[in-house]
Amino acid sequence: MKILGFSAGSVGREGNVDRMVKAILQKSGGKSEFVKLADLSYSGCKGCVHLCARPQVCRLDDDLLPYYQEIKEADAVVVGAPVYFNSVNTLAMSFLERFFGYRHVSVPIAGKPFVLVVTGAMMLDAAEEQLRTMLGYFEVNVVDVVRFQSRVPPCFKCGRHKECTIGGLYQMLGDAAHELTITPEMFNQWEQDSDAVTALDKAAGILRNLSSA
Numbered sequence: 501m502k503i504l505g506f507s508a509g510s511v512g513r514e515g516n517v518d519r520m521v522k523a524i525l526q527k528s529g530g531k532s533e534f535v536k537l538a539d540l541s542y543s544g545c546k547g548c549v550h551l552c553a554r555p556q557v558c559r560l561d562d563d564l565l566p567y568y569q570e571i572k573e574a575d576a577v578v579v580g581a582p583v584y585f586n587s588v589n590t591l592a593m594s595f596l597e598r599f600f601g602y603r604h605v606s607v608p609i610a611g612k613p614f615v616l617v618v619t620g621a622m623m624l625d626a627a628e629e630q631l632r633t634m635l636g637y638f639e640v641n642v643v644d645v646v647r648f649q650s651r652v653p654p655c656f657k658c659g660r661h662k663e664c665t666i667g668g669l670y671q672m673l674g675d676a677a678h679e680l681t682i683t684p685e686m687f688n689q690w691e692q693d694s695d696a697v698t699a700l701d702k703a704a705g706i707l708r709n710l711s712s713a
Contacts, residue, residue: 501530501711504570505578507617508592510538516648516690520617520700521580524646527704530711533570537591540564544594549604556608558601568601576613576707577640583620583627596634603638610639613710615703617646619690621653621668643710644703648696650688 505525509517518536525532540563551559558568571577581592602609614635618628624647632642653668655661655677661669662678669677690696 501575501707502573503528503530503532503576503578503707504567504574505532505534506537506567506580506595507534508537508579508581508589508595509619510582510589510591515582516619516650517580517582517617520619520646520648520690520696521578523700524578524615524617524704524707527701528576528707528711530708535567537595542594544590545597545600549600552601553604556602556604556606558598560598564595564598568598571612572602572608574612576615576643576710578615578617578707579631580617580619581627581631583618583624586623586626588618588627588630592631593634596631599635599638607639612640613643613707614640615644615646615707616642617648619648619650621650622672624649643706644699646696646699646703648690648693650690652686652688656682656686 503525505521507518507521509515522534525534542562542564546560548560557572579592581588616631618624618631620627628645628647635642651672653672655664655667655669661667661680664670673680
């Protein structure tokens with residue numbers, strides 16, 4: 501069984517999204533490939549439908565080009581995305597926009613198992629629904645969704661939380677944010693969250709069972 505894992509995590513090399521996607525691949529067993537989208541140079545869909553309609557795969561020539569064919573051939577796919585402004589980030593959306601290449605006359609990835617990973621400081625519901633809606637056009641089978649609410653806003657790194665009244669930390673804590681001292685222990689990791697660990701193990705188990713079916 502071949503599983504592809506795509507992370508739209510854009511914070512450093514080993515953020516929560518990266519590590520969660522990698523953990524699902526590792527725990528699911530079998531052959532897998534991890535792709536960090538932030539390492540690639542690519543754009544969203546450019547509407548060049550004359551290129552993708554007959555092969556039923558995106559033909560836009562950039563760093564993502566080979567992966568769309570690999571998705572067609574893979575047994576399952578994992579997609580992880582962080583939440584920015586109550587939405588998945590543009591790395592994830594540009595990647596998924598180009599699934600349009602699959603949607604001509606028939607849908608060659610219809611029924612393919614997908615696991616989604618959604619992480620963010622606070623609100624996750626809208627981003628999860630956004631991913632489900634987007635992938636619904638391609639008739640894939642979303643077998644599970646793994647969520648991790650980190651409660652780690654960008655304010656932890658920006659350095660101006662003591663004067664800010666519009667950022668995520670102020671929304672979370674109000675005036676108490678101005679007195680807060682940021683420490684390394686406050687950067688929550690999914691491995692420390694029992695609900696996230698349980699959900700991730702469950703998702704990996706679903707994929708593992710698919711490989712043995």
